[in-house]
Amino acid sequence: MADFAETLAQGYTFAGPSLTLGAPLRDGEVATSTLVRIPLGMMNRHGLIAGATGTGKTKTLQLLTDQLSAAGVPVFCADLKGDLSGLSRPGVDHPKIHARSTAIGVPFVPTPCPVEFFSLTGVTGHQLRATVSAFGPLLLSRVMGLNDTQQSVLAMVFKYCDDQGLLLLDLSDLRQVLVYLSDEGAGQLAEYGGLAKSTVGVILRKVVELEQQGADQFFGEPEFDVDDLLRVMPDGRGVVSVLELTDVQERPALFSTFMMWLLASLWRELPEVGDPDKPKLVFFFDEAHLLFDGASDAFVGQIEQVIRLIRSKGVGVFFVTQTPKDVPADVLGQLGSRVQHALRAYTPDDEKALKATANTFPKSEFYDVPKALTSLGTGEALVTVLSPKGRPTPVVATLLVPPTSQMTPIPDADLVAAFRSSPLFATYAQPVDRESAREVLQRRMEEAMARDDAETSGSEPGPKARSRQRRKAEPDLGDQVGKMLNSPMAKTLGRELIRGLFGVLGLSTSRRRRR
Ligand SMILES: Nc1ncnc2c1ncn2[C@@H]1O[C@H](COP(=O)(O)OP(=O)(O)OP(=O)(O)O)[C@@H](O)[C@H]1O
Ligand SMILES: [Mg+2]
Structure with a gap:
C-alpha cells in the first residue's frame, strides 16, 4: 500500500497560485502537513459542493469566495437564505474557529471582501433587469x-x-x-x-x-451589464457580487432562469481566453437542483452546453446542492472539483443515494468512500480536484478552513445602506421606459x-x-x-x-x- 502522506504530498503539491481548502483527515485526526488545495488555474473547470443540510456547503462557498477575491478573481453568488451578506465584514475570532485554524496550521486572519449586492426586486440590492x-x-x-x-x-x-x-x-x-x-x-x-x-x-x-x-x-431597462460582474478593486481584490434572493425564494423558476440568463450573457459577451492562469469570474449556483427540477430535455441540453462552452471564456461554475443526483449526468461529468460534505444514510433511499455518490468519486486506497461520507463532521468534506495538468487528485477527507469573512449575516439596514451608497446605485435604481x-x-x-x-x-x-x-x-x-x-x-x-x-x-x- 502506498504511503498516505507521500501520496497526498505528490497529489497536492502544485507550482503556482492555489486556494487552500484545509488539512487531510484520517480517522478524524489531521494526518499530514500537506494542505488540500485547488490550483487557481483550475477554478474554471467547474465544481460541485454537495452534502446534507447543515454540513457546511455554504461555508465552503464562502471560504472559496474569500480566497478567490483575495487572489483578484471576481465572484458571483446567489444568496437564497440571506446568509452570505457577512462576506462584506471581517470574520470574528472564536475559540472554535481558533481551534480549527490551529489544527489545520493556517492562521486565521479576519478579512472582509468587497461586496456588491444585487436583487430581483431592487429592495435588498441593485435591481437586476433584462429586456x-x-x-x-x-x-x-x-x-x-x-x-x-x-x-x-x-x-x-x-x-x-x-x-x-x-x-x-x-x-x-x-x-x-x-x-x-x-x-x-x-x-x-x-x-x-x-x-x-x-x-x-x-x-x-x-x-x-x-x-x-x-x-x-x-x-426592462436599464438592462444589467454583465461587465459589472467582472470588476476588480484598485487594490487588486475581485469584487464579490451577491444576488440576494430571500424576497423571491418562492419563485425558483424565476431566479434560476435569471442566473442562466446571466451565464448565457457572459458566454455571449466575453472573448475566448482558452485556459487562463486564473478565472475571469467564478459563479456559484446555490440550490442548483431548482434549476433542473422539472426542466425539459431541451432546457437541460442548453444548460449542458452553456457549462461546456463558458469554460473557455474563463468562467468557472460551481453547483451547490444536496446530492450529486440533483445535477444531470452530462453536467456532473464536466465538474472537475468536488467538495462532498457528509451524507446521511437513514433510509433505503438514502443508502442508494450514498452508493451513487460514492461511485462518482475516483477509487481511493485510503478511504472506504461510503463510510467516510457518512462519518464526516460539520465543515469537513471528501475532496478531489484537478491538478494543474488536469488529472484528478487523490480523494481526501478534509478539515476545511474557516471563512475569513463573517459567517453570520449583517443587519438588513446595513445591507440596504451598503448598496445604496455604492456607485452602481445610480445606474440601476431608476427604470427607463x-x-x-x-x-x-x-x-x-x-x-x-x-x-x-x-x-x-x-x-x-x-x-x-x-x-x-x-x-x-x-x-x-x-x-x-x-x-x-x-x-x-x-x-x-x-x-x-x-x-x-x-x-x-x-x-x-x-x-x-x-x-
Ligand atoms: N469551514 C467551516 N469553518 C467553520 N465552521 C463551519 C465551516 N463549515 C461549516 N461550519 C459550521 O457549520 C454550520 C453550518 O454550515 P453551513 O451553513 O455552511 O451548512 P449548509 O450545508 O450550507 O446548510 P444548509 O443545507 O442548511 O444550507 C455553520 O454555521 C458553521 O457553524
Ligand atoms: Mg447553505
Whole structure:
C-alpha cells in the first residue's frame, strides 16, 4: 500500500497560485502537513459542493469566495437564505474557529471582501433587469411554465418581433404584441406557420399572471451589464457580487432562469481566453437542483452546453446542492472539483443515494468512500480536484478552513445602506421606459380601429374615430415604425440579431449607453 502522506504530498503539491481548502483527515485526526488545495488555474473547470443540510456547503462557498477575491478573481453568488451578506465584514475570532485554524496550521486572519449586492426586486440590492428581447423565448417559457407547443409559439412571436424590429423591452411590450397578434395582426401570423390564436391567448394570460406577481420589475431597462460582474478593486481584490434572493425564494423558476440568463450573457459577451492562469469570474449556483427540477430535455441540453462552452471564456461554475443526483449526468461529468460534505444514510433511499455518490468519486486506497461520507463532521468534506495538468487528485477527507469573512449575516439596514451608497446605485435604481413595441402597436391598433370606424360610417369619420385620431395626433404610424427601425438599437438589431444559447440575445443596451 502506498504511503498516505507521500501520496497526498505528490497529489497536492502544485507550482503556482492555489486556494487552500484545509488539512487531510484520517480517522478524524489531521494526518499530514500537506494542505488540500485547488490550483487557481483550475477554478474554471467547474465544481460541485454537495452534502446534507447543515454540513457546511455554504461555508465552503464562502471560504472559496474569500480566497478567490483575495487572489483578484471576481465572484458571483446567489444568496437564497440571506446568509452570505457577512462576506462584506471581517470574520470574528472564536475559540472554535481558533481551534480549527490551529489544527489545520493556517492562521486565521479576519478579512472582509468587497461586496456588491444585487436583487430581483431592487429592495435588498441593485435591481437586476433584462429586456424581454434579450432574455429570449426559451428562458421566458421556463419562467412561465409553458409547455413545448406554447414554447414554440412564443419563439415564433419573438421571431416576428425580431423581423419587424419591434422592441420587446418589458412585459407590457410582450403583452401588447400578443394582444395585437390575437386580434388586428392575426393575419401576419400566416407567414409564421399560422400560429394558433388560442395558444397566443394562453401565453397572453401567462404574461398577465407574471406581471401580477410583480415580475414586471426585472424585465426592462436599464438592462444589467454583465461587465459589472467582472470588476476588480484598485487594490487588486475581485469584487464579490451577491444576488440576494430571500424576497423571491418562492419563485425558483424565476431566479434560476435569471442566473442562466446571466451565464448565457457572459458566454455571449466575453472573448475566448482558452485556459487562463486564473478565472475571469467564478459563479456559484446555490440550490442548483431548482434549476433542473422539472426542466425539459431541451432546457437541460442548453444548460449542458452553456457549462461546456463558458469554460473557455474563463468562467468557472460551481453547483451547490444536496446530492450529486440533483445535477444531470452530462453536467456532473464536466465538474472537475468536488467538495462532498457528509451524507446521511437513514433510509433505503438514502443508502442508494450514498452508493451513487460514492461511485462518482475516483477509487481511493485510503478511504472506504461510503463510510467516510457518512462519518464526516460539520465543515469537513471528501475532496478531489484537478491538478494543474488536469488529472484528478487523490480523494481526501478534509478539515476545511474557516471563512475569513463573517459567517453570520449583517443587519438588513446595513445591507440596504451598503448598496445604496455604492456607485452602481445610480445606474440601476431608476427604470427607463423608452419607445418600444407597446407604443408602436398601440398606435397601429388605434389607427386600424379609426379606419374601421371611418369605413362603417361612410367617408366621414365618426366622433369616436375622430377622438382617437385626435389622441393619436401628429405622429404618423409609418413615421413611428420608420423612426424605430432607423434607431441605433433597431439598426443593430437588423444587422446583428443573433440569438445564442437559450435564445439569449447578445446585445447589452446598457453597455452601449454607458461605455
Ligand atoms: N469551514 C467551516 N469553518 C467553520 N465552521 C463551519 C465551516 N463549515 C461549516 N461550519 C459550521 O457549520 C454550520 C453550518 O454550515 P453551513 O451553513 O455552511 O451548512 P449548509 O450545508 O450550507 O446548510 P444548509 O443545507 O442548511 O444550507 C455553520 O454555521 C458553521 O457553524
Ligand atoms: Mg447553505
